[in-house]
Amino acid sequence: MKLIELEIKNIRGIKHLCLGPNGKNMVIFGPNGSGKSSVVDALDFLFTGKIDRLTGEGTTGITLRDHGCNIDCNGEEAEVRASIKLPGIQSPVKIWRKMSNQNKLISGSQDQRIDEILVIAGRRENILTRKDILKYIASTAQSRAEEIHKLLDISEIEDIRKAFVAVLNRLKEKHRTAINQLTKAKESVNATTQEKTFSESNVINLINENRLALGGSPISKLAFDEIKNGLLQLENVAINQQINPVLAGRDIKNLYNTLSDVNREKLFKDVEQLRELITNISSKPELVNLLKQHDLIKMGLELLEPDGKCPLCDTEWAPGELKKYLDNKLKLAASTRETRDKIDSLSRSIKNSLIVPIESLEKLVPLMKAIELTEGIDTLLEWKENLQGLLDSIETSIADYREQICDNETVMNIIAPSEVLQKLELVESNIKSKIPKPTNQQTAWDTLTRLEENVKRLNDAELEFKRTEEAAGRASALLNTLMESRNRVLEEVYKEIEDRFVSLYRKLHDDEGKLRAKLEPTKSGLNFRVDFHNRGLYPPCALHSEGHQDSMGLCLYFALSEYLTAGVLDLIILDDVVMSIDADHRRKLCDLMQEEFSGKQFIITTHDRIWKQQLLNTRVVNSENIWEFYNWKIEIGATANKVKDMWEKIDESLESNNVSLAAYYLRRGGEEFLGRVCNELAPSVVYRSDAKWNFGELLDSAIREFKCLISDAIPVADKDTCVELQKRKEIIDDAVRVAKIDQWAINRNIHWNEMWADFSVNDFKPVVEAFKRLFNSFTCEKCGEILQICKVGSKKRRITCKCNAIDWKLP
Amino acid sequence: MIKESLAERIVKEMFDTLEKKSTFNEKTLQELKRLWETRKLTNEKALIIILSSENEEDL
Numbered sequence: 001m002k003l004i005e006l007e008i009k010n011i012r013g014i015k016h017l018c019l020g021p022n023g024k025n026m027v028i029f030g031p032n033g034s035g036k037s038s039v040v041d042a043l044d045f046l047f048t049g050k051i052d053r054l055t056g057e058g059t060t061g062i063t064l065r066d067h068g069c070n071i072d073c074n075g076e077e078a079e080v081r082a083s084i085k086l087p088g089i090q091s092p093v094k095i096w097r098k099m100s101n102q103n104k105l106i107s108g109s110q111d112q113r114i115d116e117i118l119v120i121a122g123r124r125e126n127i128l129t130r131k132d133i134l135k136y137i138a139s140t141a142q143s144r145a146e147e148i149h150k151l152l153d154i155s156e157i158e159d160i161r162k163a164f165v166a167v168l169n170r171l172k173e174k175h176r177t178a179i180n181q182l183t184k185a186k187e188s189v190n191a192t193t194q195e196k197t198f199s200e201s202n203v204i205n206l207i208n209e210n211r212l213a214l215g216g217s218p219i220s221k222l223a224f225d226e227i228k229n230g231l232l233q234l235e236n237v238a239i240n241q242q243i244n245p246v247l248a249g250r251d252i253k254n255l256y257n258t259l260s261d262v263n264r265e266k267l268f269k270d271v272e273q274l275r276e277l278i279t280n281i282s283s284k285p286e287l288v289n290l291l292k293q294h295d296l297i298k299m300g301l302e303l304l305e306p307d308g309k310c311p312l313c314d315t316e317w318a319p320g321e322l323k324k325y326l327d328n329k330l331k332l333a334a335s336t337r338e339t340r341d342k343i344d345s346l347s348r349s350i351k352n353s354l355i356v357p358i359e360s361l362e363k364l365v366p367l368m369k370a371i372e373l374t375e376g377i378d379t380l381l382e383w384k385e386n387l388q389g390l391l392d393s394i395e396t397s398i399a400d401y402r403e404q405i406c407d408n409e410t411v412m413n414i415i416a417p418s419e420v421l422q423k424l425e426l427v428e429s430n431i432k433s434k435i436p437k438p439t440n441q442q443t444a445w446d447t448l449t450r451l452e453e454n455v456k457r458l459n460d461a462e463l464e465f466k467r468t469e470e471a472a473g474r475a476s477a478l479l480n481t482l483m484e485s486r487n488r489v490l491e492e493v494y495k496e497i498e499d500r501f502v503s504l505y506r507k508l509h510d511d512e513g514k515l516r517a518k519l520e521p522t523k524s525g526l527n528f529r530v531d532f533h534n535r536g537l538y539p540p541c542a543l544h545s546e547g548h549q550d551s552m553g554l555c556l557y558f559a560l561s562e563y564l565t566a567g568v569l570d571l572i573i574l575d576d577v578v579m580s581i582d583a584d585h586r587r588k589l590c591d592l593m594q595e596e597f598s599g600k601q602f603i604i605t606t607h608d609r610i611w612k613q614q615l616l617n618t619r620v621v622n623s624e625n626i627w628e629f630y631n632w633k634i635e636i637g638a639t640a641n642k643v644k645d646m647w648e649k650i651d652e653s654l655e656s657n658n659v660s661l662a663a664y665y666l667r668r669g670g671e672e673f674l675g676r677v678c679n680e681l682a683p684s685v686v687y688r689s690d691a692k693w694n695f696g697e698l699l700d701s702a703i704r705e706f707k708c709l710i711s712d713a714i715p716v717a718d719k720d721t722c723v724e725l726q727k728r729k730e731i732i733d734d735a736v737r738v739a740k741i742d743q744w745a746i747n748r749n750i751h752w753n754e755m756w757a758d759f760s761v762n763d764f765k766p767v768v769e770a771f772k773r774l775f776n777s778f779t780c781e782k783c784g785e786i787l788q789i790c791k792v793g794s795k796k797r798r799i800t801c802k803c804n805a806i807d808w809k810l811p
Numbered sequence: 812m813i814k815e816s817l818a819e820r821i822v823k824e825m826f827d828t829l830e831k832k833s834t835f836n837e838k839t840l841q842e843l844k845r846l847w848e849t850r851k852l853t854n855e856k857a858l859i860i861i862l863s864s865e866n867e868e869d870l
């Protein structure tokens with residue numbers, strides 16, 4: 001895509017402006033505050049619907065709606081229109097965007113390819129400002145990665161990554177819940193088997209004992225639907241029997257165990273120890289942090305970058321320093337390991353001791369209700385609620401190391417309330433007296449029924465454990481595969497960009513020898529390191545000068561832009577990007593743009609006269625595509641004019657009868673023109689430390705060299721070229737004769753005094769004509785450009801012009 | 812004329828790897844691909860359902 005015409009209405013510092021680069025490079029030149037960057041803002045707005053300058057750090061309260069339009073206008077009057085040339089599409093296409101409908105870029109064509117290209121242009125890949133250079137060069141790895149990822153249009157991948165991480169965390173949380181449910185389910189089984197710890201084989205043995213009593217064969221798998229599988233219904237066994245005094249006796253035995261001195265003291269001591277540990281930890285915030293940080297530090301050490309950069313915040317550390325720091329911190333955190341293990345072991349033991357009585361009470365209370373045994377029911381219910389409350393407070397305290405456990409006396413009352421033993425004895429005797437003793441087969445059946453219920457819960461918990469474990473594993477695999485794929489693809493892309501960057505930067509800074517550079521994706525960022533005089537790779541802002549950093553930013557941008565937009569988006573906008581680059585390297589940058597990016601259209605803004613001149617001298621831009629911005633006023637905004645040809649200025653001055661001004665333009669314009677001639681023909685000139693050669697010095701050198709070159713070219717030229725060379729020599733001789741004589745007229749009028757004041761317009765016109773003929777003799781009649789020398793090594797081999805209509809061999 | 816976007820390249824690479832490694836069954840892979848095609852691969856709820864339901868019939 002190339003820009004043919006641009007019309008800006010009421011955008012930023014511009015009221016109304018039309019520019020017509022016609023698909024060629026264009027320079028927008030002018031002092032600070034003349035409105036140059038408003039052109040960049042307008043193009044930014046046209047392609048993206050935003051103005052980047054109005055976004056980002058330090059722009060709080062600044063909006064496109066309020067600050068994107070010219071200060072005296074509203075959104076209705078602000079718009080940008082352009083005529084663009086697109087690859088593969090014959091006629092230029094008109095596009096426009098209005099501030100009042102900022103999200104809609106309207107195209108005057110229905111061709112679908114245009115939309116695709118405009119989507120790419122909308123990524124803002126074709127605009128580079130000084131602010132952008134800083135984003136690529138002098139930034140953290142993370143923000144560099146963000147900027148480059150934005151440019152590479154993979155922010156979507158980052159969104160997907162975040163979603164995958166969130167999903168993984170949610171599934172891990174589900175798995176943690178499943179682990180808790182499984183522990184509780186095992187304790188429920190323990191309540192029935194009256195075992196202290198869960199053992200699958202012991203449970204199977206108990207099942208088989210009861211199955212044997214019912215004439216069944218043993219089973220080998222702990223599955224709820226296996227427990228009664230194959231058992232025949234016996235006459236003396238009630239299937240739905242729920243009130244079994246033997247089972248109730250076992251529940252009561254579990255409760256007696258809880259209340260036993262040994263168990264009570266152990267449970268009390270465990271809770272006391274746990275409370276002390278938590279109280280101790282919660283009084284030392286650093287210890288809480290260390291406990292919480294332990295896993296994080298461990299993971300941080302695993303993720304540590306080779307250069308020692310923090311994987312979390314990208315802070316730069318001297319190599320090895322962060323590892324040392326984290327190792328020390330991990331040692332400190334490791335000292336809490338014992339505490340953490342103790343907490344885990346105590347909480348496990350307490351939970352086991354609490355879940356069994358809770359489970360037993362959950363069975364016993366309904367039984368009491370069923371046989372209308374009301375005495376003691378409230379006490380047992382309250383006991384159950386208190387035990388559950390203690391269990392919950394312990395789980396909460398452990399989760400965030402906040403002391404939530406009640407005092408010793410309350411704990412003791414919860415574990416063994418004073419009246420509960422007495423009530424339990426009453427309940428036991430009442431059950432014995434109220435319910436007849438069941439047969440052994442009935443008890444076996446009821447035990448299996450209860451185990452069936454326990455094992456069903458266990459099987460469900462196991463299933464959930466497995467399901468959540470596998471789901472978390474899948475989420476982890478998905479995330480890892482995404483990251484591996486991202487890194488693999490980016491490494492390929494970065495390698496390509498890195499190679500191109502090196503090749504471009506070497507051309508710009510051949511003084512740095514065989515420069516190397518490395519673009520490395522990290523877990524969360526993108527490292528960019530450049531060789532410093534063969535002393536190793538360093539971040540750009542570590543040792544290189546600002547000028548070098550700017551060159552790096554430019555080359556990195558060129559390489560990226562080329563990768564992303566090759567053959568699609570040929571428009572590159574460079575907004576004041578050479579501020580820190582010296583004149584010599586700017587000249588090389590001009591060569592680079594000519595040699596490497598001749599198919600691209602550059603729009604360059606600058607306030608720097610020398611840079612403008614270099615762009616002109618090196619033919620990056622033609623004189624008709626230099627626009628000078630000047631005289632910005634709040635009422636009229638930016639004013640811009642094409643930089644006028646010197647002859648136009650001279651004619652205008654003579655028309656207004658101002659001979660001195662015409663002479664001034666001839667001298668200054670002549671110096672600029674002859675400077676370019678000398679630049680192309682490379683004659684010997686007198687050395688001047690201030691590089692300010694005067695008109696006469698340049699004129700003599702240029703003429704002398706050009707005549708020599710023509711004389712050299714004649715003997716080796718073919719017949720037609722020889723005639724052409726002879727003709728040109730005659731024109732030069734004739735023009736020189738007149739021009740040399742009349743050079744005094746220029747000096748006389750520039751250095752005006754009364755003595756020379758009588759010089760009329762008619763006196764000066766022949767002088768102007770003579771110089772025009774002389775200057776034209778240095779140019780091609782067809783393309784109008786100054787002739788240039790083609791060298792092989794240091795040897796001058798040909799004289800050519802830009803359009804190649806002239807091609808004179810040299811011996 | 813327009814290059815495949817990098818995001819597309821990365822996700823394609825991810826699915827190729829998942830397919831090669833047989834990390835997921837065909838149904839899950841198809842469901843994930845469908846999410847990507849409808850630009851909903853950031854939908855956490857849908858992802859949780861898909862990742863949690865694989866092999867449900869085997870369990």
